[in-house]
Amino acid sequence: MTRNTELAARAARVIPGGVNSGLRRMPWPIAIASAHGAHFTDADGTEYLDYHAAFGPVLLGHNHPRVNAAVRAVTGCLDITGIGVTEGEVELAETIQRHVPSAERVLLTNTGNEATFAALRLARAVTGRTKIIKFQGTYHGWHDAVAMNVLSPPEKLGRHDPLTSGMAPGIVEQTIVLPFNDIEAVDGAVQHHGEQIAAMIVETIPHNMGCVPPRPGFLHALRDICTRHGIVLIFDEVITGFRHGIGGYQKIAGVTPDLSTFAKAMANGYPIAAIVGRADMMDRFGPGGGVFFAGTYNGHPVGVAAALATIAELEDGSVHRHCFALAERLAAGLRQIAHDLGIPLTVAQFGSIFTPYFLDGPVERYDDLLANHTARDLYFRRAMCERGIFMLPVALKRSHVSAAHTNADIDRTLETARDVLRAMPA
Ligand SMILES: Cc1ncc(COP(=O)(O)O)c(C=O)c1O
Numbered sequence: 001m002t003r004n005t006e007l008a009a010r011a012a013r014v015i016p017g018g019v020n021s022g023l024r025r026m027p028w029p030i031a032i033a034s035a036h037g038a039h040f041t042d043a044d045g046t047e048y049l050d051y052h053a054a055f056g057p058v059l060l061g062h063n064h065p066r067v068n069a070a071v072r073a074v075t076g077c078l079d080i081t082g083i084g085v086t087e088g089e090v091e092l093a094e095t096i097q098r099h100v101p102s103a104e105r106v107l108l109t110n111t112g113n114e115a116t117f118a119a120l121r122l123a124r125a126v127t128g129r130t131k132i133i134k135f136q137g138t139y140h141g142w143h144d145a146v147a148m149n150v151l152s153p154p155e156k157l158g159r160h161d162p163l164t165s166g167m168a169p170g171i172v173e174q175t176i177v178l179p180f181n182d183i184e185a186v187d188g189a190v191q192h193h194g195e196q197i198a199a200m201i202v203e204t205i206p207h208n209m210g211c212v213p214p215r216p217g218f219l220h221a222l223r224d225i226c227t228r229h230g231i232v233l234i235f236d237e238v239i240t241g242f243r244h245g246i247g248g249y250q251k252i253a254g255v256t257p258d259l260s261t262f263a264k265a266m267a268n269g270y271p272i273a274a275i276v277g278r279a280d281m282m283d284r285f286g287p288g289g290g291v292f293f294a295g296t297y298n299g300h301p302v303g304v305a306a307a308l309a310t311i312a313e314l315e316d317g318s319v320h321r322h323c324f325a326l327a328e329r330l331a332a333g334l335r336q337i338a339h340d341l342g343i344p345l346t347v348a349q350f351g352s353i354f355t356p357y358f359l360d361g362p363v364e365r366y367d368d369l370l371a372n373h374t375a376r377d378l379y380f381r382r383a384m385c386e387r388g389i390f391m392l393p394v395a396l397k398r399s400h401v402s403a404a405h406t407n408a409d410i411d412r413t414l415e416t417a418r419d420v421l422r423a424m425p426a
Contacts, residue, residue: 003043007031035062037404051399061404070309105282112238113141115261123199123232137209137366204249210355211348272303323352
């Protein structure tokens with residue numbers, strides 16, 4: 001029995017499903033022993049070039065020495081006391097405020113889930129309304145208001161498609177699900193439900209269906225509709241924040257939401273998240289504002305130190321330039337290989353994120369992805385993994401380039417992809 005098999009078997013006996021987060025379950029037994037730079041190594045010593053990046057946090061590369069040093073330094077003198085504030089929390093809030101256009105105020109928590117939950121609660125509190133709008137194909141966490149309509153089967157489109165049983169129907173019913181990039185659909189829903197809509201929550205680039213950039217003007221139009229109808233616009237930048245730019249995608253797009261949420265790449269893998277936004281709204285979380293916000297581990301020194309060290313690495317722009325250039329070369333290379341071999345492939349890429357879709361483009365909304373050739377998608381990912389290049393073996397999922405990836409890694413990835421695609425059964 002290999003060490004991977006043994007650990008997976010032990011895990012399955014004590015941990016439901018053998019993993020601590022649903023999508024970590026792999027089609028083969030795997031346990032992770034170490035991770036450095038652009039690589040991780042499993043319990044049997046097999047090394048993988050990592051494009052999964054733990055679903056997105058790892059932007060500088062695994063186990064980044066300066067981020068780790070900052071964490072070691074803070075743990076030498078501080079843990080948690082549960083009162084007041086630390087210098088690190090103040091510094092981090094000021095740093096985020098300096099970089100992120102919507103961040104007049106900043107609150108820290110630990111996960112993207114908590115941040116989106118708090119943002120929606122605040123939106124309901126400030127508007128006195130209950131309904132929210134989300135988009136088909138986006139993910140904002142597992143809480144009842146949003147845990148629905150991500151990678152839905154075709155028969156579930158146009159109605160609620162909950163991710164789980166056990167959700168409160170009364171909450172699910174308050175969520176309106178609309179197609180991304182379809183401003184007429186948004187307009188129609190707002191006309192129809194008018195004064196009942198508290199918030200519109202959107203991934204600025206819906207990376208939970210790979211990489212589907214907004215049409216030119218789409219985010220501006222959402223901003224305009226929300227302003228006209230008194231709806232709180234929430235940009236969920238849990239993936240895009242810090243990864244695509246230090247000011248989030250909102251800075252790139254030139255659209256400022258009322259509230260935004262950040263996590264993942266903000267601290268290169270250490271747990272921390274932020275909800276930021278307009279002072280008049282965010283101050284409702286303060287004394288006399290009537291909106292409750294709490295968490296034993298909020299603003300934990302480890303996450304704060306890691307976030308400050310990570311953001312410092314991003315400040316001169318070289319990390320983004322490096323990752324973006326490599327991802328562009330990788331996407332262009334994959335397109336060329338598919339073209340040479342006559343395989344229908346649309347490689348979507350923005351910044352350090354890319355997704356090969358096995359279809360003829362363009363991809364603008366979730367319905368377009370129903371044409372994806374799932375068997376080819378899974379074959380490609382699995383064959384890449386078998387050759388030591390880890391792209392999550394789940395159809396439509398995004399891949400990430402980090403600052404630790406090199407041009408030689410991209411060359412190796414493209415050579416391997418050519419072999420895999422050439423051998424792919426018709
Ligand atoms: C866009 C987005 N929002 C929120 C979340 C939830 O974040 P977390 O898993 O840190 O709770 C995720 C997680 O993947 C996400 O992709």
